[in-house]
Amino acid sequence: MDRLYRYRLTTTSGGNLSILEENGDLWITPAAVDKGNLSPRDIICVKTDERVEGPHRPSSEYPFHQMIYERRLDIRAVVHAHTPALITFSIARQVPDTRIIPQAHHVCGEVGYAPYALPGSLLLGETIAHTFAQGYDVVILENHGVVTAGPDLLTAFQRLETLDFCARTQIQASSLGTVNSLTDEQIALFQKRAARLPTFRPTGHSSRERELRQTICRMVHRAYDQRLMTSTEGTVSARVDVDGFLITPTGQDRKYLAIEDIVLVRNGCVEEGKRPSRAVRLHRTIYDGHPEINCIMTAQSPNATAFTVTNHPLDTKTIPESYVVLRQVPLFPYGEQYDAPEKISALLSKNTSVILIQNDTVLTTGTTIHQAFDRLEVADFSALSLIDTMNVGPLVPIGEDEVKALEEKFLGH
Numbered sequence: 001m002d003r004l005y006r007y008r009l010t011t012t013s014g015g016n017l018s019i020l021e022e023n024g025d026l027w028i029t030p031a032a033v034d035k036g037n038l039s040p041r042d043i044i045c046v047k048t049d050e051r052v053e054g055p056h057r058p059s060s061e062y063p064f065h066q067m068i069y070e071r072r073l074d075i076r077a078v079v080h081a082h083t084p085a086l087i088t089f090s091i092a093r094q095v096p097d098t099r100i101i102p103q104a105h106h107v108c109g110e111v112g113y114a115p116y117a118l119p120g121s122l123l124l125g126e127t128i129a130h131t132f133a134q135g136y137d138v139v140i141l142e143n144h145g146v147v148t149a150g151p152d153l154l155t156a157f158q159r160l161e162t163l164d165f166c167a168r169t170q171i172q173a174s175s176l177g178t179v180n181s182l183t184d185e186q187i188a189l190f191q192k193r194a195a196r197l198p199t200f201r202p203t204g205h206s207s208r209e210r211e212l213r214q215t216i217c218r219m220v221h222r223a224y225d226q227r228l229m230t231s232t233e234g235t236v237s238a239r240v241d242v243d244g245f246l247i248t249p250t251g252q253d254r255k256y257l258a259i260e261d262i263v264l265v266r267n268g269c270v271e272e273g274k275r276p277s278r279a280v281r282l283h284r285t286i287y288d289g290h291p292e293i294n295c296i297m298t299a300q301s302p303n304a305t306a307f308t309v310t311n312h313p314l315d316t317k318t319i320p321e322s323y324v325v326l327r328q329v330p331l332f333p334y335g336e337q338y339d340a341p342e343k344i345s346a347l348l349s350k351n352t353s354v355i356l357i358q359n360d361t362v363l364t365t366g367t368t369i370h371q372a373f374d375r376l377e378v379a380d381f382s383a384l385s386l387i388d389t390m391n392v393g394p395l396v397p398i399g400e401d402e403v404k405a406l407e408e409k410f411l412g413h
């Protein structure tokens with residue numbers, strides 16, 4: 001709950017969560033207690049005989065939590081919140097489209113919809129539990145909010161956070177034009193790409209490798225705190241030496257990433273016992289083709305990603321910082337990043353270090369981890385300004401002569 005509150009996914013008064021134990025005990029957040037300041041002793045236990053243990057009343061939404069567990073035996077944790085982006089869909093009586101980003105679809109699946117009923121009522125419990133019983137793991141509540149569930153609390157939280165990111169991307173993209181969603185066949189390409197690589201047991205870790213592991217973790221945590229990555233989305237890799245690089249793992253919460261989670265890849269073999277990012281082949285192809293590149297990042301930050309789901313060009317001739325840091329930002333067609341990573345690698349050059357991959361991600365490269373991170377941050381900031389400019393007046397880009405002067409001064413042309 002602290003994490004939900006800190007990342008502005010709930011207010012002081014709204015939202016609640018619960019877990020169900022093996023013995024049938026249901027632990028739930030209390031009613032009318034500050035959600036920004038909960039401690040473990042504030043959490044209430046409801047026994048199977050409805051006896052309540054703890055210093056407060058259980059959440060007034062206790063009925064729907066309990067009814068979801070009754071209808072779906074695989075669910076052991078439930079999270080409910082009123083995040084602004086998901087409320088936007090809830091009050092427009094729509095659901096976000098998780099098919100705009102394959103990762104979001106992979107984490108959340110399709111989105112269910114439960115009609116309005118009075119908060120805390122048995123009828124609300126009925127409609128929500130009925131929607132979960134149809135197999136959904138994320139459900140928009142009409143004129144109310146969202147409920148997500150999973151086999152554990154972290155999974156339920158990750159589904160909520162990922163759906164919120166997806167909703168924000170869709171909202172931002174809607175300002176730019178038609179939002180493209182993927183077909184079943186296109187999404188299947190994403191599922192397929194996690195091909196297993198041979199493994200090896202490292203004999204030692206150089207001091208450079210240890211230092212890079214720390215820097216990668218620091219940057220991932222920073223990208224998470226800056227809301228450029230979520231618990232489930234975002235990859236960082238860094239070159240260790242001529243035939244080895246480090247890459248973040250798949251399926252691990254970005255907020256809690258630790259140095260031992262980072263995966264060493266050497267000559268196409270993966271460190272024993274670890275699962276590298278699904279994009280490992282793409283990263284290897286780029287390192288092989290570009291000795292000057294020492295770091296690669298991908299992220300689905302909502303503002304820049306909005307451009308990938310609309311095919312809207314990202315104009316960098318907005319301010320000197322954007323042009324100097326980003327230069328040109330081409331859009332790469334969806335799907336080919338899996339089958340033909342060499343085509344992405346071929347796009348990268350002195351003038352192209354950032355690529356938008358259609359309906360997927362923002363890819364940045366750099367001679368250092370810091371430079372790749374800066375490019376990611378500048379790309380997302382620039383994208384946000386471009387989207388907001390639509391509400392203020394048409395973009396007036398920097399003129400050709402001014403661009404030439406920037407190139408002479410900063411880019412050595």
Ligand SMILES: [Zn+2]
Pocket residue numbers: 014015080081082119144145
């Ligand atoms: Zn609510």
